[in-house]
Amino acid sequence: MTDLLDEIVEAHGGLARWNELETVSARLLQGGAVWGLKGRQGVLDDVRVTAGLHEERVSHHPFGAPGRRSAFTPERVAIETLEGEVLEALEHPRDSFAGHTLETPWTTLQLAYFVGTSMWTYLTQPFSFTLPGFETAELEPWQENGEEWRRLRVIWPEHLATHERVQTVYVGGDGLIRRQDYDVEIMGGSSGAHHFSGYTQVHGISLPTEHRILPRTPDGQVLAEPLLVSIDLSEISFA
Template sequence: MSLVDAAIEAQGGLERWREIERIEVEFRTGGIALPLKSQPDLLRRVTAVAETGHPRVEFRGIGTFDSSDRRPAGMARRFRWTPQDVVHFAGYALWGYLAVPFVFADDDVDVVELSGRRLRVDFPPRIPAHCRTQVFHFDEDAVLTRLDYTAEVMLGPFARAHHRLYDHEWLDGLLVSRRRRVTPLSLPRPILVSLDIDGFRAY
């Protein structure tokens, strides 16, 4: 079995993923990234509902991200984000975190297996992402443990990051990381973004 297929099965399998229309997530965020953009509190504690078939995420009481909407201009250059900017950033990021690795099976997603149980993935324009090319790391059980990317909307090409996943748990037929930490590339600190999941429902 290829690493792509093993990773999809380890997370719950395509059959289960395709049964799901929406995922509701209750979560908390922290880290220095949003405070640096003058938005320290908007996502402290949030409930979001993501559609699996299309990149769309509703943040209850805050706003809705839809991939058909144009990205707000100048996000990487501006140090003062609007709530719309935060919704865009958090929306595409959360949708991607939920959809990986299942979207790796899509025909227009280019996946190359690398040494060290890694996958290099090139995302098509229809899938919003931190950057087009990302590298995903898997353990011996084909469980995703880390991804490397550049969060282009934060600081352009300078926002290179490690994103680590912890505390995996089976919830509604999917293997979910309840705790995520993002740090600068090759550095343990500072924490750029933390994400802790308190509730998860797939239906």
């Protein structure tokens, strides 16, 4: 790990504590323009999300109807009953996004894939960056809102699913992540600047409860609108 990654991991609770835990669950409130653009407004406004910490798997429930949940892994996504009966499933779901733009509507399974990979990314970092296959390097610092933020380039391994393999993480003086830049490949490479705030500590782990994703220009400047995605977490628990 880089020195900066070491500092980030310690600021968020430390790898030793993280490795004692297996799953995280939270109430999830979501808003923003993306859901309407994709024809999925209101489907996941208020749900619970559960994610594995050491392998990429996520479930949202209820998913579209009472008694239904999603089951996401990088290579397969499904909609199930709460008893585990599979209602529909898709193997190699990322392939189904070929040719998509920001405005291309999503199927139910494509929505399940997007929110699965998104929430695993957000709920497990920075600890996920220590897994085998990740590469990190510190970049030059960045000035924003009167502060100087250190920056970490993160390259994801190919076997894990996320927005794009190369992302940039911005870190405050306290070691907590303030912003993350990525282009969403499955939305035609749409550029986003993801801001994190409202940090709280649960079971010794510090994580943000407020997420706001805005458009980003090619030179890294953030546009004030439209608000692409808002995410608010509460009732967080680890097991």
